[in-house]
Amino acid sequence: MPGKLYGVGVGPGDPELMTLKAVRIIEECPVIVAPSDNLETCVAYNIAKGAVNTIDQKEVLAFHMPMTKDKKVLNDNYDYVAASIMEHLDAGKDVAVLTLGDPTVYSTYIYIHHRVEKAGYETQIISGITSFCATAASLNMSLVERSEPLHIYPGTYNLEEMFEVTGTKVLMKSASKFIDVKERLQESNMDLYMVENCGLRNEKKCYGIENFPEKSSYYTVIVSKEKEK
Numbered sequence: 001m002p003g004k005l006y007g008v009g010v011g012p013g014d015p016e017l018m019t020l021k022a023v024r025i026i027e028e029c030p031v032i033v034a035p036s037d038n039l040e041t042c043v044a045y046n047i048a049k050g051a052v053n054t055i056d057q058k059e060v061l062a063f064h065m066p067m068t069k070d071k072k073v074l075n076d077n078y079d080y081v082a083a084s085i086m087e088h089l090d091a092g093k094d095v096a097v098l099t100l101g102d103p104t105v106y107s108t109y110i111y112i113h114h115r116v117e118k119a120g121y122e123t124q125i126i127s128g129i130t131s132f133c134a135t136a137a138s139l140n141m142s143l144v145e146r147s148e149p150l151h152i153y154p155g156t157y158n159l160e161e162m163f164e165v166t167g168t169k170v171l172m173k174s175a176s177k178f179i180d181v182k183e184r185l186q187e188s189n190m191d192l193y194m195v196e197n198c199g200l201r202n203e204k205k206c207y208g209i210e211n212f213p214e215k216s217s218y219y220t221v222i223v224s225k226e227k228e229k
Contacts, residue, residue: 003031003089005116006096007103009128013043013199013219015050017129025126026052029096030059031088033081035108037064043200043219044098059093061085065108074111082115089121100219102128106154106172132170135195135221138205143223144168159184171222178216185209185224193223 006025011017026032026048032055036042039062049055063081066073085095099109103125117123132152136143144150149167155177162169163184171181185192186209194206197219206212 001092002121003092003094004122004124005085005089005113006094006124006126007107007109007113008048008096008098008126009102009107010044010047010051010098010100011129011199012101012131012134013047013197013203014134015047017134017199018047018051019126019128022048022126022128023051026096026098027054029094031093031095032058032060033085033095033097034060034062035065035097035099037062044100047100048098059088061088078111078115082112082119085112085116086119086121089116099128101131105130105152131172131198131219131221132223134198135170135193135223138195138198138203139193139207139223141193143170148226155181163188166226168226169224171224173218173220178220179214181222182209182212185222188224189227190224191227193225194220195223196220 006029008022008025010022034042034045036045039045039060042062061084066077068074088095097109097112099107103109113123113125132143144167151162151165151167151169153162153169153171155171155173159181192209194212196204196216198221
């Protein structure tokens, strides 16, 4: 009988924010997939390691996930990773793919998920706490209240369109265009907050655009809230 594929959200950074179900699935799966070819620097793997003592005893597959917009490079990589996973599923082994935050939000895992599912294997997504929810908690504030809408954008999104809507806006993964994002945000009449590396040891918080750094890392979340009237 073929094994089952799990996409496991390990949360934003703090191992204590992993769900009980995520921990149990990782403990039960004999094969773990880490989204990096270097386990020492793989954030998702080290988060899980902080909550699952037995993870080092498992068969761990470490795959490089290229950061590029070249669709051929990306698709070739997804095909390769999915094929490698299916070899283990064919051997009757359950496989847990680790992913930061939640697997359903801007996650590389979902492209692997689609391929394996299309091939006829059983799959399941295990939710994790999202970076933007953890960011709001770290800032000790709510994202939205009453009937306020919430908008989530990747950092490469068209910012002009973003400011045409009302409500709270969250910008994720904006490091590559951080200078442009910062300049555009300075023009807005919004309360702005930023958390870098939320839940990790080097977490940094910034209140107000004037306190934002000149550069930021990949794990940066910006929250833009309408000023209270």
